[in-house]
Amino acid sequence: xxQGLSTNDTARLETVINTARMVKRGEVxxxxxxxxxxxxxIRSGSxxxxxxxxxxxxxxxxxxxxxxTIGLEAFDNGHQVCQAAALEDSSVCVIxxxxxxxxxxxxxxxxxxxxxxxxxxxxxxxxxxxxLGTLRADERVAALLLDxxxxxxxRGYANDEFNLRLTRHDMGSLLGITLETxxxxxxxxxxxxxxxxxxxxxxxxxxxxxxxx
Amino acid sequence: xxQGLSTNDTARLETVINTARMVKRGEVxxxxxxxxxxxxxIRSGSxxxxxxxxxxxxxxxxxxxxxxTIGLEAFDNGHQVCQAAALEDSSVCVIxxxxxxxxxxxxxxxxxxxxxxxxxxxxxxxxxxxxLGTLRADERVAALLLDxxxxxxxRGYANDEFNLRLTRHDMGSLLGITLETxxxxxxxxxxxxxxxxxxxxxxxxxxxxxxxx
DNA sequence: CGTCACCTTGATTCCGCTCAAGTGTGGTGG
DNA sequence: CCACCACACTTGAGCGGAATCAAGGTGACG
Numbered sequence: 001x002x003q004g005l006s007t008n009d010t011a012r013l014e015t016v017i018n019t020a021r022m023v024k025r026g027e028v029x030x031x032x033x034x035x036x037x038x039x040x041x042i043r044s045g046s047x048x049x050x051x052x053x054x055x056x057x058x059x060x061x062x063x064x065x066x067x068x069t070i071g072l073e074a075f076d077n078g079h080q081v082c083q084a085a086a087l088e089d090s091s092v093c094v095i096x097x098x099x100x101x102x103x104x105x106x107x108x109x110x111x112x113x114x115x116x117x118x119x120x121x122x123x124x125x126x127x128x129x130x131x132l133g134t135l136r137a138d139e140r141v142a143a144l145l146l147d148x149x150x151x152x153x154x155r156g157y158a159n160d161e162f163n164l165r166l167t168r169h170d171m172g173s174l175l176g177i178t179l180e181t182x183x184x185x186x187x188x189x190x191x192x193x194x195x196x197x198x199x200x201x202x203x204x205x206x207x208x209x210x211x212x213x
Numbered sequence: 214x215x216q217g218l219s220t221n222d223t224a225r226l227e228t229v230i231n232t233a234r235m236v237k238r239g240e241v242x243x244x245x246x247x248x249x250x251x252x253x254x255i256r257s258g259s260x261x262x263x264x265x266x267x268x269x270x271x272x273x274x275x276x277x278x279x280x281x282t283i284g285l286e287a288f289d290n291g292h293q294v295c296q297a298a299a300l301e302d303s304s305v306c307v308i309x310x311x312x313x314x315x316x317x318x319x320x321x322x323x324x325x326x327x328x329x330x331x332x333x334x335x336x337x338x339x340x341x342x343x344x345l346g347t348l349r350a351d352e353r354v355a356a357l358l359l360d361x362x363x364x365x366x367x368r369g370y371a372n373d374e375f376n377l378r379l380t381r382h383d384m385g386s387l388l389g390i391t392l393e394t395x396x397x398x399x400x401x402x403x404x405x406x407x408x409x410x411x412x413x414x415x416x417x418x419x420x421x422x423x424x425x426x
Numbered sequence: 427c428g429t430c431a432c433c434t435t436g437a438t439t440c441c442g443c444t445c446a447a448g449t450g451t452g453g454t455g456g
Numbered sequence: 457c458c459a460c461c462a463c464a465c466t467t468g469a470g471c472g473g474a475a476t477c478a479a480g481g482t483g484a485c486g
Contacts (some may be wrong), residue, residue, distance in 0.1 A: 030362040057347040059245030075332030108318045117383040118331040126274055132345035134270040176346040183466055
């Protein structure tokens with residue numbers, strides 16, 4: 001969140017981020033319709049956001065890792081639109097909306113940073129639309145693995161081995177395919193030596209061939 | 214754009230929006246990689262935004278009508294990520310980024326309005342992800358027709374008849390299906406009395422059955 | 427009035443879904 | 457600590473919806 005801010009601006013930001021909150025695995029951080037009283041910056045762990053349509057179908061909108069900020073959709077009409085649930089025991093920074101808005105008003109850098117974060121989220125969603133609109137099943141799975149790998153790498157973790165806390169069902173929902181297709185695709189990737197999996201643990205063995213779809 | 218702003222705030226906003234620009238049908242307003250020097254508020258007409266992936270597949274990201282603001286993704290890294298092209302002769306307000314940022318700094322209402330616009334765009338993209346991830350072809354086509362209808366209605370136009378300037382190909386791309394499927398679906402809707410079409414002109418005859426997928 | 431892009435409709439193919447059965451596996455309570 | 461149980465995962469068989477391939481038809485514009 002403080003990325004690109006000076007030490008002074010970061011200090012100002014920290015005055016509004018006074019509380020951390022634990023979210024246990026499976027616990028829901030916010031639901032559609034909740035009042036917009038805070039943004040949440042993920043400190044550790046991972047969450048998924050989901051949206052359920054009128055006819056009851058659930059779609060996983062995103063997988064969110066440490067460093068991500070969630071709840072941004074609520075600026076629109078003052079209410080949350082997604083549901084956010086923890087995939088593992090996680091810790092989030094609570095950023096009270098009122099105080100954060102004041103900070104934005106007083107500090108142009110923080111304000112610009114907010115625009116940047118929201119814009120980055122727009123880009124992320126655009127990428128997801130591209131995946132859902134143009135890729136075949138195996139390409140989607142490869143794209144997910146490479147995306148998670150790159151995001152972890154950017155945060156200083158190993159990029160070739162990680163725990164993907166999503167279930168096969170959630171991965172399928174995120175990618176617009178069924179859990180069976182996800183499972184089969186991962187099995188095939190493993191058979192072809194692209195990856196190794198053991199349950200939720202994923203080891204990428206051949207980045208080039210995974211990139212080549 | 215000035216929605217929800219006081220007359221004073223609107224006046225302040227208008228000081229930065231000094232130029233209108235015509236964009237002829239087929240003309241490109243901005244491209245991926247262009248420097249972020251302005252946002253664009255659509256005054257009249259319609260545009261499409263598209264994104265082309267590394268392997269050359271093009272995805273229509275959105276259909277943008279009068280009142281919409283485009284170019285918001287560029288806050289992320291200072292460059293445009295989508296391509297915006299006019300679907301018909303259109304007019305857009307040019308909002309120079311530098312001056313707009315100053316206005317945001319000086320005027321908290323304008324700043325809040327920016328957050329709101331970006332958030333609304335996040336919600337719109339979420340809805341598109343939901344469509345691409347969960348709906349079948351005929352449901353997607355129905356969703357598009359109803360979405361356009363509702364947006365026009367909100368702007369005071371008739372909600373049961375409109376000109377959809379997208380080609381079948383673009384509609385298909387937007388919805389993640391092929392142009393043939395779009396064409397067949399529209400024909401079937403017409404045969405069943407849900408709509409009437411004559412080329413790009415669309416007349417909705419039965420909202421209820423269209424809603425019922 | 428000819429040309430070109432867009433659209434419609436049909437035939438066939440195939441990718442991913444559905445249905446089904448069996449195999450882990452982690453969390454809980456005895 | 458172990459046994460159990462619910463839930464998650466894997467794999468197979470068959471089907472179906474949408475893609476692909478193909479062949480006209482339609483309309484806008486110079």
